[in-house]
Amino acid sequence: MIVAKQKPFEEIVDMVKDADKLLIVGCNECVTVCEAGGKKEVGILASALRMYFANQGREVQIDERTLERQCDHEYLEEIRDIADTYDAILSLACGVGVQFMAEKYHSQFVYPGVNTCFLGATEERGVWTERCQACGSCILAVTGGICPVSRCAKRILNGPCGGSTKGKCEINKEVDCAWQLIVDRLKALDRFSDYEKITPLKDWSTDRAGGPRKVVREDVKL
Amino acid sequence: MRLDYPTNVKIIRVPCTGKVDLLHLLHAFEKGADGVYVVGCMEGECHYNGGNFRAKKRVAQAAAILDAVGVGGERVRMYNLSSSEGPKFAAYAKEMTDHIRELGPNPIKAKIKNQQAA
Structure with a gap:
């Protein structure tokens, strides 16, 4: 899912301070699961903004949807x-939702x-960690289901690098070395021979390097 | 025991403090409550294991929001006691009432009334 985090209250107030009638719109999908912009967060933010503006002596109508x-x-x-x-x-959806809303209205x-x-993914309640960078050309089949693009700080395809120490990454001792995870997993799967295969240069044109992306499926178009 | 406690305290009964939602706390202040306190079981003695810990977190969340909006996070508190501790219940009611009286009324209460009158 797409993981998001609510902006600081002061930043939100600064954006909407001139409105006399405000609609806060939540989204029932990803931002509900990561507790950033679902129905409940809409209610909490609306309540907070109503109290804030009342305290400023301003009468602002704030509706929730x-x-x-x-x-x-x-x-x-x-x-x-x-x-x-x-x-x-005020949209509490991810950047996709906000933009689609702005295009439509x-x-x-x-x-x-x-x-x-x-x-x-949700590791546990209140903890979300990155798993995918939507590079457009998935290599999980040869890396034991662990993505070096999203989980290795250097995005290297033939790792680990020299910064891997006791299974942790040199950027932070709490970050797992993705390549250590890959090696451990391939060994556990009895596919360690896959590690010996050199992954050639990746075609990054399917990533953001190729500009904004688009998927068109003529077979499902109406 | 026939204990006295301040008459301004309005009790809302819930099956467990784990039922108390952040929105319940915020809506009380939005509607003009001067203070809200949650009285739960002793920590570690929740019949549902973690209800009072959930409430504790929500009280802290409410306090942070009330601080941000200018109402004041000190207006919301959590107390813990056992169900047999009537004297403590009365003492907490008095303590919270005295604390809120010291702080004065909810700052948005008068403003909401003015807006409704206008």
Whole structure:
């Protein structure tokens, strides 16, 4: 999922301070799971903003709405009738949702309420870690299911580097060396021979190096 | 025991303090409460194992938000006692009431009333 973290309250206030009528829109998908922008976080932020503006002596109408997704036309259409009645929209979706909202309601100020961090997994409640960088050319088949692109600080494809010490990375003693994990896993799978294979230069054109990406599937298009 | 405690305290009963949500705490202040305190079981003695620890975290979250919005995080507290400790319950009610009286009313209460009147 996409992992996000709510922006500091002061930053949010600074963005929406001129609005007299504000709509806070949450998203029921990834940001709900990482507790950054779901229905509950919308309620908490709305309550905090209502108290903040009341304390400033300002009467600001703050409404709450949470959509199934903000990265699909059909769900964004659900606020078509009301979007224009607000001075600003504060979206707690990831950067995708915020942009799609802004594209759809282009005459409206759409502000981001979260910082979108990475593609990751829930290690435990309250702990999320990166697992994928969406490089567009997956090599997990030869690395024992552990991604050196997202989990190695240097993104090296034939590791480990000299900075690997006792299974930890030189950037931080708490960060696992991805290549140590790969070696351990390949050994456990009895596929250590895969480690001997030299991975050739990766085609990074499918990564961000090739510019904004697009997937078009003629077979599923309507 | 027929113990006295301040009449301004309004008790809201929940099956476990783990039921108390951050939104419950915030909405109370939004609607003008001067202070809110959560009274849970002794730490380590929760019938559901961790309900009072969950409440403790939510009280801390509420305090941080109340500080950020200018209402004041010191207006929300958590107390722990055993169900048989009636005198302690009354003492905490008095302690919290005295603490809130010292702080004065919720700063947004008067402003909300003015807005509603206008």
